[in-house]
Structure formats: structure tokens, C-alpha cells
Amino acid sequence: MSGEFSLIDRYFTHRTRHTLLGVGDDAALIRPRRGHVLAISADMLVEGRHFFRGSDPEALGHKTLAVNLSDLAAMGATPRWATLALALPKADARWLAAFTRGFMRLARAHDVDLIGGDTTRGPLNLCVQIMGEVSAHQALRRDGARVGDDIWVSGTLGDAALAVAARNKKIRITKQQLAAVSQRLDQPAPRVALGMALRGIARSAIDISDGLLADLGHICERSQVSAAIELAALPRSALMRALAGQPVAQSALLAGGDDYELCFTAPASRRATVLRAGTRARVRVTRIGRIIRAPAGAIGVAVVDGDGLPVRVAQRGFDHFG
Numbered sequence: 001m002s003g004e005f006s007l008i009d010r011y012f013t014h015r016t017r018h019t020l021l022g023v024g025d026d027a028a029l030i031r032p033r034r035g036h037v038l039a040i041s042a043d044m045l046v047e048g049r050h051f052f053r054g055s056d057p058e059a060l061g062h063k064t065l066a067v068n069l070s071d072l073a074a075m076g077a078t079p080r081w082a083t084l085a086l087a088l089p090k091a092d093a094r095w096l097a098a099f100t101r102g103f104m105r106l107a108r109a110h111d112v113d114l115i116g117g118d119t120t121r122g123p124l125n126l127c128v129q130i131m132g133e134v135s136a137h138q139a140l141r142r143d144g145a146r147v148g149d150d151i152w153v154s155g156t157l158g159d160a161a162l163a164v165a166a167r168n169k170k171i172r173i174t175k176q177q178l179a180a181v182s183q184r185l186d187q188p189a190p191r192v193a194l195g196m197a198l199r200g201i202a203r204s205a206i207d208i209s210d211g212l213l214a215d216l217g218h219i220c221e222r223s224q225v226s227a228a229i230e231l232a233a234l235p236r237s238a239l240m241r242a243l244a245g246q247p248v249a250q251s252a253l254l255a256g257g258d259d260y261e262l263c264f265t266a267p268a269s270r271r272a273t274v275l276r277a278g279t280r281a282r283v284r285v286t287r288i289g290r291i292i293r294a295p296a297g298a299i300g301v302a303v304v305d306g307d308g309l310p311v312r313v314a315q316r317g318f319d320h321f322g
């Protein structure tokens, strides 16, 4: 791409705080703090697949980093460094300035250094690798859930999916309602502070990017357990409550993606501690069910009513249970 180096100088070279050598060499040099390990994850956003053509570049800059921060939140890691690999159809200065503004605002808010990347011409494609630090025995993994653990989620579920449903004309909602759920879809708030506050408390965690049933299912598979969640206990936004009973709302709640809330498990003895962690992180946490023994050959997530009876669910994702 012509002017590649001035693009890099202009948009991608920023002050760093935790980095020995950042943008400008063949590789960056970083050193995790003593006693910590690196937590590393990458997520790619592709135009037409993860976002609509013509999406607002500033929101896209935010979301590109946010989905990556969410993965570190789910590990309980402290985010520190990111690389950014971009394919751009053309060097559009306005687009790049707005994208970088959204990206760097979130990076600064989480004290993340942009330490390198790659810039090339091609169909719009945004790929971040994020790196953070966590002490090895405190990382929140998917394989730590135990029978008897409580299951918790942060925030409210299904709002991003409601925004998609509204844009696709599957539901009719007011302008204000659309604005509220669009915010959830376009500019998700990764639960980094909560993930860090849950270190040493939660036994397992995952971020909800593919819907509660699918993602809690991943905890179950990795931990060789099953889960029972109570439909009425799931945290709902005002709009979700207003749409109660509509099938679109129920599948958004249980199987909608893109919320970037955390789902985690913790021993029942730690309920008060979990609630305090939520308060400290300024995010609501809600207990939604329990980890149960997996019946032979049937690991998965059951949705039950207040009496513990199975609820019929239209869209379950991958689930084989019940």
C-alpha cells in the first residue's frame, strides 16, 4: 500500500506504558511482570460477516478491541498489549482517523499498549491479537467448573441479538429502544474489571459471544459436567421484559450472540464474595443456576422452570441435553 509507513506513523504509533519496544521495529519486545504468565488471544472481524458494510468506523474501532478484551476478561487477565492487523480496500484518511479514535479510546481506558501490527490492501478485515497478564494459578479457565457450583452471568442477556432482530425487521421497537440495544451491539463494554475481580473466586468462566446456551455448553464440555439454568432467573433488560413471550426474545436471551457478558461458576459458599466482586467492578451479577453431574454421554445445558421442570426451548444452539 502506498504511503504505508506514513499511515503507520500517523494512525498507529502511540505512547506505550508497559512496553520495552513498540511500533517501528520488526517485532515488539514485552516483559510480563514477575510471577505472571501471558494470556494471549486473537479475534478477527470481517466485513459482511461480523459487521455490515458501511458500519461507523469509530464504533468498529471500539468493537474490534472490545471483543478481544472480552476474551481476556473471561480469563481473569489484566490486559496490557495489542497488535492490530488490518486489510483496507483503500487508505481513507477519514475512515482511519475515526477507526483509530474508537480503538485507542478503549485501549487507553483499559491501559492497553498498541505495540505493532500489519497494514495491507485488501477486503476490509480487522484482526487484533491481545495479550495480558495473570498469575498462572488464578487464570479463569473453562475447565474448572465443579458439580454444585453456582452459575452466574453479568449484565443482561440478549440485547445485542434484539438489535439485530430489529434491524432485520423481525421485531418492531421504538427509536429509543433501538438506540439502547444498538449500543450493546455496536459498542459492547467488555467486563474486564469483573474478570479481574473474580480471580481466586470463580472456578470457571467464559465470555458470551455465541449465546448463553452455547457458551455455557463450552464450560460444561471442558469441565465434564452439565448445567441447569432457570429461565426466570436470567437477567433481562427493560426491552427484553417488554418483549416477554415473543419467540424472538426467548431465543435472543438464550442463544443470542454478541453480548460479551461473562458467564462463570463459583462455589455456593462464595455467594457474598461474588456479589461484592460485582459491586467492585460496577456490574450486576445474577445467579442463574447450578452445575450438576453429567448423565452418561449427555453433557449439556438444561433450561428449567421454577419447579425444576424442563422448559421447551426453540433455538438451543448445539445442545444435546434433556
Ligand code: ADP
Residues within 6 Å of the ligand: 008, 012, 022, 023, 024, 025, 026, 027, 083, 084, 085, 086, 114, 115, 116, 117, 118, 119
Ligand atoms: P514488516 O515489514 O517488518 O512486517 P511493517 O512495515 O509491516 O513491518 O510494519 C512496520 C512497523 O509498524 C512494525 O513495527 C509493525 O508492527 C507496525 N505496524 C504496521 N501496521 C500496524 C498497525 N495497523 N497497527 C500497529 N502497528 C502497525
Ligand code: MG
Residues within 6 Å of the ligand: 117, 118, 119
Ligand atoms: Mg508487515
